Amino acid sequence: MKILVTSGGTSEAIDSVRSITNHSSGRLGKIITETLLKAGHEVCLITTFQAVKPVNHPNLTIIEIKNTADLLQVMKDKVMNYQVLIHSMAVSDYTPVYMTGFEEVQASQDLTEFLNRKNQETKVSSKDEVQVLFLKKNPKIISLVKEWNPSIHLIGFKLLVDVSQEHLIGIARESLEKNQANLIVANDLTQISREQHKAYLVEKNSFQTATTKEEIADLLLEKIQSYD
Secondary structure, X not given: OEEEEEOOEOOEXXXXXXXXXXXXXXXXXXXXXXXXXXXXXEEEEEEEOOOOOOOOOOOEEEEEXXXXXXXXXXXXXXXXXXXXXXXXXXXXXXXXXXXXXXXXXXXXXXXXXXXXXXXXXXXXXXXXXXXXXXXXXXXXXXXXXXXXXXXXXXXXXXXEOOOOHHHHHHHHHXXXXXXXXXXXXEEEEEEEOOOXXXXXXXXXXXXXXXXXXXXXXXXXXXXXXXXX
C-alpha cells in the first residue's frame, strides 16, 4: 500500500532568528515508518529538519517542512495519491503574528490592531523588559484530509497531559467522529518516555492498549493490513 506518514514538530517563526515550537522528536514516526517499510509498504514521510529520520530505503520518500503553512500545502498536494495517512506530527496550534513591547500594548485602545501588523525588523529588538507576542490560530489540518481525499484511511493522534484513561479515550472518540478518522492514537504526556509510550488505539466501539512505540507501530501495521 501507499502510506503517507507525518512526524516531528512544526516550528513557527517570530522573526528570522526566533521561533516557537514543541518538543516532538519524531521518534515514534520514525519507528512507524520503519515498521511499514519492513512489511513491504511504500511510504512518504513528511517531517521536520530537527526530527529523527529512518535510513534511506528504496520504498521511502522524505519531505522536510518547517511550519504549519508548509505542511498544509504539502498535504494538500500529496493526500490524493495515498491510501492511508498516519498523522503523528505535532502541529503548532498557533503561529506568531506580531511582537512588541508591553508599553505599546498598554497604550492601545484596540488590541486587534496588532493582529494586522507584521514585524518589520529582521530581528525584533530586545530592549524592552517585557514583550507581548500576538498569535493567530492555525487551521486544523486533520479536519481537511477527508475533503481532499474522501477514500483515504485516516489515523490521527491526540495528546493530553495527566488525565484519566476515560477522559483521554472520550476525547479521542470525539476527534474520531469530528475528523471522520478510522482510528485515533490517544497519548498522555505523563506516560511517555524513551523507555515507554503508553497509548490507546481508539476506534468507534473498541480500543487497544500499547505500552511502547514499537507496540504502537506493530498494532498500526495490523490495522493497515486489514484495510487492504
